[in-house]
Amino acid sequence: MSITQFCLLSFGLLLQVLPVQAELTSESPSHTEINIYDNKIQSDLYDLVTQLQNDITVKVVVFRSANPDFFLAHGELTAREGTPNFALDDPRNEVASAWRLFYNITELPMASIAVVNGRARGAGNEFAMSCDMRFATKSSMFGQPEVGLGFNPGAGATQYLPRLIGRGRALEYLLTGLDVTGEEAEKLGWVNRAFEEASEMEEFVSDLARRIALFPNLAIANIKALVNTATRPRLEDLAEEGQRYLGAASTEEAQGLINKTLELTNDESRGWFELNVGEYLPKLYN
Numbered sequence: 001m002s003i004t005q006f007c008l009l010s011f012g013l014l015l016q017v018l019p020v021q022a023e024l025t026s027e028s029p030s031h032t033e034i035n036i037y038d039n040k041i042q043s044d045l046y047d048l049v050t051q052l053q054n055d056i057t058v059k060v061v062v063f064r065s066a067n068p069d070f071f072l073a074h075g076e077l078t079a080r081e082g083t084p085n086f087a088l089d090d091p092r093n094e095v096a097s098a099w100r101l102f103y104n105i106t107e108l109p110m111a112s113i114a115v116v117n118g119r120a121r122g123a124g125n126e127f128a129m130s131c132d133m134r135f136a137t138k139s140s141m142f143g144q145p146e147v148g149l150g151f152n153p154g155a156g157a158t159q160y161l162p163r164l165i166g167r168g169r170a171l172e173y174l175l176t177g178l179d180v181t182g183e184e185a186e187k188l189g190w191v192n193r194a195f196e197e198a199s200e201m202e203e204f205v206s207d208l209a210r211r212i213a214l215f216p217n218l219a220i221a222n223i224k225a226l227v228n229t230a231t232r233p234r235l236e237d238l239a240e241e242g243q244r245y246l247g248a249a250s251t252e253e254a255q256g257l258i259n260k261t262l263e264l265t266n267d268e269s270r271g272w273f274e275l276n277v278g279e280y281l282p283k284l285y286n
Contacts, residue, residue, distance in 0.1 A: 033269055034067070034069075034073040035065055035073055036073050036076050037072045037098070041072075042101065045101060049101060053104070053107070055110070056217065058110050060110055060111045061113070062209055063114050063128075064114075065118060069118040069270075070118045071119060071120040072121075072128075073274060075154075077261060078262055098123055098127075099156050102130035103235060103238055105127075106132075106232055110221070111209075113135065114134045114135070115201060115205055116135065116140050116191070117136070117137050119141045119179075121277060122145060122157075125157065126153065126155040126157050128142075129164065135191060135204065136186070136193075136201070137196070138182045140182035141179045141181060142182070142185050142191075143177065143178065143179040150256075150258075152241065153174070153241065155241075156238050159238055161174065177277070177278055260284050261273075264284070
């Protein structure tokens with residue numbers, strides 16, 4: 001199957017805008033209000049990345065969301081009806097294997113770009129950080145709220161974020177669960193650039209992708225591999241983060257905080273809490 005024919009249920013249709021450029025739009029059918037990273041998206045993304053690993057034509061892949069308010073909200077806290085159930089050792093299980101899948105994204109031979117319009121928290125932010133470049137609107141929001149729920153991030157945030165913004169700043173956001181706007185994220189180095197309008201961002205990314213796509217595959221792949229050597233987290237450190245996450249998230253305290261989060265969000269529905277998690281995280285302790 002060619003990449004142009006590759007259709008994903010959770011992400012919609014993968015469009016090849018140029019012979020060497022692929023674009024993917026995410027929309028989680030079971031969580032269309034806030035676009036949660038669940039097993040459906042993990043499974044489809046796993047299939048896509050597997051396909052891209054062996055593709056010799058695509059030079060740029062662009063990830064975006066169909067939801068203007070949520071790139072990807074966060075990992076799923078409670079399974080919805082119709083969401084596939086995978087064993088913990090299955091690479092399609094988002095709880096246990098998102099960290100490995102995101103690492104595989106860093107290994108892709110083509111350039112990967114995350115176009116973030118809206119909120120990218122938890123696994124959504126970790127997904128964006130695993131891409132080679134991130135672009136956002138100034139009003140976009142990024143964050144890792146896991147600490148408020150009693151556990152550490154589990155898909156790479158403790159490893160990717162310090163490499164982007166430094167140890168001290170990373171700990172500031174990881175230990176508080178505070179959101180950062182796209183405008184602030186640009187200043188920190190969390191994202192490459194932040195734009196006033198989504199249309200301005202899309203135009204810039206389109207021009208950037210087309211320019212990269214002019215150049216030979218081997219040059220792109222070699223540059224990525226060498227930059228990975230200098231900057232990418234070690235696989236064993238990502239695995240340790242994932243294991244610590246599984247252990248902490250299963251504690252009685254964390255489960256109680258998850259249940260309270262589900263109550264405040266009306267089972268992960270769009271509302272005041274999901275829109276402003278960083279601001280309202282302390283309400284879990286009222």
